[in-house]
Amino acid sequence: MSTDFSRNAQLFERAQASIPGGVNSPVRAFRAVGGTPRFIARADGAYMWDAEGRQYIDYIGSWGPMILGHGHPAVLEAVLRAARDGFSFGAPTEREVELAEEIIRHVPSIEQVRLVSSGTEAAMSAIRLARGATGRSKLIKFEGCYHGHADALLVKAGSGLATFGHPTSAGVPPEVVQHTLVLRYNDIEQLEAAFATHGADLACVMIEPIAGNMNFVRASVPFVKRLRELCDQHGALLVFDEVMTGFRVALGSAQSVYARALPGFQPDLSVFGKVIGGGMPLAAFGTTRKIMQNLAPLGPVYQAGTLSGNPVATACGLATLREIAKPGFYEALGASTRSLVQGLQQAADEAGVPFASDCEGGMFGFFFGPRLPQNYDEVMATDKERFNRFFHAMLDRGVYLAPALYEAGFVSSAHTAQDIAATVQAAREALRAA
Ligand code: PMP
DSSP states (O other): OOSOOSHHHHHHHHHHHHSGGGOSSGGGGOTTTOSOOOOEEEEEBTEEEETTOOEEEESSGGGTTOTTOBTOHHHHHHHHHHHHHOSOOSSOOHHHHHHHHHHHHHOTTOSEEEEESSHHHHHHHHHHHHHHHHTOOEEEEETTOOOOSOGGGOEEOOSSTTSBOEESSTTOOGGGGTTEEEEOTTOHHHHHHHHHHHGGGEEEEEEOSEESSSSSEEOOHHHHHHHHHHHHHHTOEEEEEETTTBTTTBTTHHHHHHHHHSTTOOOSEEEEOGGGGBTBSOEEEEEOHHHHTTBTTTSSBOOOOTTTTOHHHHHHHHHHHHHHTSTTHHHHHHHHHHHHHHHHHHHHHHHTOOOEEEEETTEEEEESSSSOOSSHHHHHTSOHHHHHHHHHHHHHTTEEOOSSTTSOEEOOTTOOHHHHHHHHHHHHHHHHHO
C-alpha cells in the first residue's frame, strides 16, 4: 500500500488493479526513476496539468509527436472538422493521398509511402518488405536502438556482439530472432566484419540515425558513410528508422542532416511515426516505387490495416506537416532547443557537475558524464543516480523531462524563451540540490 494519498497516487493504485503496472506503455510507470507517475488531465501549448492541477513545462511532447505543442489551433480545427465527417471508413480518402504527397515532397529518398497506425507496425512492415524485395532473411540492428516491439526487433546482443542475438522479451522464441544480428552503434570495424561474414544473406540494416532510445547519440558521419558503402556493395537495403527523428530534427528528417555532410546520401527505406501523426496514431514506411511495388495488392509482400490512413489521424498529421513546412519553422525550433541545451550545460558547468549535451532541430539529450557517449555501453556508464535525482528535482519544480536517462527530450514551437529560461533556472536549483 502506498502511503502517498495524493490524487496521482490514488489513480496509480486504482490503475494497477485493472491495467498491468497501471500503464499502457511501460516507461510511463516511472520504474527507472521511482516515485509516482503523474496522471495528466490536460495539456495546452508547452504545458501539461496533472490530476492535482499542478502545471508542468512538457519536454516529452508525447515522446515526440507534439512538435507544435498541444492543441495548436490549426491542427485542432482540422481534427474537429474531420471527426464531424466520420471517424473511419475502411475505404480510401483524398486526405491519405495528400499526406503521402506531403511526406514524399519533403523526403527525396521516398517515391511512395504506405500509412499505418504505429511506429512498431511501420518498422515491422519495412523489415518484411526488405526481406521480400531482396529474397534474403538476415538483418542487422544496433544495440541501444529501438524499433518498436515486433518480435524480430526485440533483440539484444548475444554473448559477444556481432553474434546472433537473444530475445529481450519473454515470449519471443530464439528461432524468431536467429536472423537478427546485433552490432555496436558507431563501430565501423564490427560492421565491416559482419558484412564480410554475412553480407550475401543480409536483407537490410536498420538504424536510428540519431538514436533517441539511448538518450541522444548520433551515428557518426564516417559510420553512416561506411554503412551506405557496405549496403551497396553487398546488395542489402539501408533502412533509416526515423520514427523519432522524422520531421523532428529537420523538415527533410535526419537523412537530410547526413546528406549535408555526405552529398547525395540517401537511405533505401525510411520509417516514420510520431510527428507525421501530430499526436494521433499514424506512422508510415516508404522507399522507391520499384521496391514498394512488392507490397500487396501489387506484389507478394502482405501488409494491411483496418485503421490505416484513418481520416481523423491523417487530418491531424496533414495540418501538422503544413505548419512545420512554413518558412523559418526549423530555424526557430532549433534556436529554442539550442538555447535550452546551452542553458542546461552552463548551469551544470557552474555547479561543477560533469555534463554533456547535444541537440538537432527540436530533439535534445543530456548526460551526467564528461563527454557524449558513442554507443549503448557508454550511455549506461553515465551517472544514473544523479539523473534520477535531477529528474525528480526538476519535476518538483514543474519541469517534466523524460522519466529515464535513456530517452531523448523534445522541444516544441510552443516553448517560449520564458519557458526555456524558467527551465534553466529550475536546473540551476536542481543541480545544487541533486
Ligand atoms: N522506432 C523508434 C525510433 C521509436 O522511437 C519508436 C517509439 N518510441 C518506435 C519505433 C515504435 O513506435 P510506436 O511506439 O509508435 O510503436
